[in-house]
Amino acid sequence: MADAQAIGRPRTSLNVGNFLRRYAALSAIVVLLAFNFAVTPNFATWQTLNVNLTQVATIVIVSVGMTLVIATGGIDLSVGSLMAISGALAPLIFLSPFGRDHLAIGNILAFVVPIGVAGLLGLFNGWFITRFRVQPIVATLVLFIAGRGIGQVITNGNLQTFKNPSFQFIGLGRVFGLPCQVLVMLAMVAAAAWMLRRTLFGRQILAVGGNEKAARLAGVPVAPVKRWVYAISGLCAGVAGLVVVSINSSSDANLVGLGMELDAIAAVAVGGTPFTGGRATVVGSLLGALLIQLLRYTLLANGVPDAAALVVKGAIIAGAVWSQQRSMPS
Incomplete structure (x- = not known):
């Protein structure tokens, strides 16, 4: 009996460790919420909730596509630039003579065309990577610039x-x-999570990221899967670009999506999707983005300079990567 108890203790400790690693972002969010309710003035208001949700929505939308890309073992540095292209095209369409004369059609085209163009450019990224066997970080750097x-x-x-x-x-x-952009965010997260869990394409994404050679031998169409994943990432960036310019009532190609690729990658890392591929959690990316936003808000609301908040953000990302490395089998 004593031996059985001795064996059981480490197993319990291991389970607790696995639980904390798996739900680290959620646990940290709960801690931050408790701290803010107790310390931060005016935190428990609808206005505060609205500010945090609207600021995080575009990051999550881009993170949906980034999660799928990273699940295949890739990376997409072009998402910020694709947001800028999408945001530049939309006003050009509905402010054109045709768009002004046919407002309903002009608005529909202002949604469909920019998102479609961003998706095609994402497809180009995937084609470039698979056709010439270029590293994703190099291939997507082309459209990043x-x-x-x-x-x-x-x-x-x-x-x-x-x-x-x-x-x-x-x-x-x-x-x-509820803000429309938040509903769009939730719908995209739900759709991507369902796709990963319930569809053949979702299983193929994870198979390609887990072991590309084995996936190819098993009959998985590796190149098309990668191309479509980057196309989806482009579509997500296109949607995010439209959200940003609609909020600002203006489009500035110099600023729309600036730094978004880093925010999306950070959200995915903190959310628990490993950069080695083969596993993915879109809901985790949502939690990662919420954690980063909530932490930044907490620091700023309590008098910590934004520069220090960026340092803390970097430390969280480093901790997330370290935790992933520890959880991987040796």
């Missing part, structure tokens, strides 16, 4: 200002009291 230039060419380097309530509903509208 050139994409923002394309956005500036589209707008002639000018700030595009507009007022279009129908189009701007995606960023400023509310449904049942």
